[in-house]
Amino acid sequence: FATTKPSVSYRASSTLMAKLGDSIDFAKYEGLGNDFILIDDRDKSDPSLTPEQSERLCNRNFGIGGDGVIFALKAPEGEDYDFTMRIYNSDGSEPEMCGNGIRCFAQFLKDLGEDSESYRIKTLAGPIIPVMNADGTITVDMGEPILDGPTVPTTLAPNSEHNSVLEQTHTCNGKEWKISAVSMGNPHAIIFVDDLETDIDFSIDGPALESDTGAFPAKTNVEFVQVMDPTHLKMKVWERGAGPTLACGTGTCALVVAAIRAGKIPRAGKEGVRVTLPGGDLFIEWREENNKIYMSGPATLSFKGQAILKDRP
Numbered sequence: 001f002a003t004t005k006p007s008v009s010y011r012a013s014s015t016l017m018a019k020l021g022d023s024i025d026f027a028k029y030e031g032l033g034n035d036f037i038l039i040d041d042r043d044k045s046d047p048s049l050t051p052e053q054s055e056r057l058c059n060r061n062f063g064i065g066g067d068g069v070i071f072a073l074k075a076p077e078g079e080d081y082d083f084t085m086r087i088y089n090s091d092g093s094e095p096e097m098c099g100n101g102i103r104c105f106a107q108f109l110k111d112l113g114e115d116s117e118s119y120r121i122k123t124l125a126g127p128i129i130p131v132m133n134a135d136g137t138i139t140v141d142m143g144e145p146i147l148d149g150p151t152v153p154t155t156l157a158p159n160s161e162h163n164s165v166l167e168q169t170h171t172c173n174g175k176e177w178k179i180s181a182v183s184m185g186n187p188h189a190i191i192f193v194d195d196l197e198t199d200i201d202f203s204i205d206g207p208a209l210e211s212d213t214g215a216f217p218a219k220t221n222v223e224f225v226q227v228m229d230p231t232h233l234k235m236k237v238w239e240r241g242a243g244p245t246l247a248c249g250t251g252t253c254a255l256v257v258a259a260i261r262a263g264k265i266p267r268a269g270k271e272g273v274r275v276t277l278p279g280g281d282l283f284i285e286w287r288e289e290n291n292k293i294y295m296s297g298p299a300t301l302s303f304k305g306q307a308i309l310k311d312r313p
């Protein structure tokens, strides 16, 4: 691909690009290092790339590189939405929602010249509402957490109120875990540990739990969490369909819910709970009055360009 601010050499290579076949304009964004390729499909109802093409573009050696591809689509006719968001993970699978992705989506809309202070976005997890803050961060109404075990979905036996799975014992990869299951439209398995550095074998335990379809039939995102103090948590995430990422917004919302429900931290006020992810901090408020979760954090444009749609690898 080449940048959209063409240099002399780019102009020379545009003939070459024409010869090579189809290409697509993109913008690359990141939210705390969780990085996405954004495609402007505001005139379309369906993504302009297939899952296979998206997987190739996410390849960090043969493509642009990214944890996923996000499509900004028009809202369905007659429905009360401003836009639709669809996303493919870097392995081509389609998740229901993406927390860092929706902040990148909102920033992308702003950079494209849309000028609303907030948007009502249709996602496979229902309506999600990002609000642009004056300081450049974005606060997202992420909706209510889903606690009902079968709806998450998990087959682990419910052991808490709302038919939920809270620190339920489960063996995976020859180890016994205490798993809390929470969905933010997409499934999350949350595990509290005393020490994130010594208590887990991240690159082995992460994928084993992700693909434990006996316990999580739709696979799951996996968050390992250490309580630092009553308003500060630290996490490492292994994402379904993307592997280790620097941040996961839905996962951060889910783990705050699990931490409060398990009595590990109190329910904080408007200032929210600070969660340190490998790529930086997110602030999460689980509001008592409406049971909704609000996530605040940054989203930043990294670069723009034009990608050639190749058949390999």
Ligand SMILES: N[C@@H](CCC[C@H](N)C(=O)O)C(=O)O
Residues within 6 Å of the ligand: 034, 089, 094, 095, 096, 097, 098, 099, 100, 101, 186, 187, 221, 239, 240, 241, 242, 245, 247, 248, 249, 250, 251
């Ligand atoms: N990074 C995302 C979550 C993306 C989807 C996830 N991999 C899944 O398959 O559910 C976030 O910030 O929420």
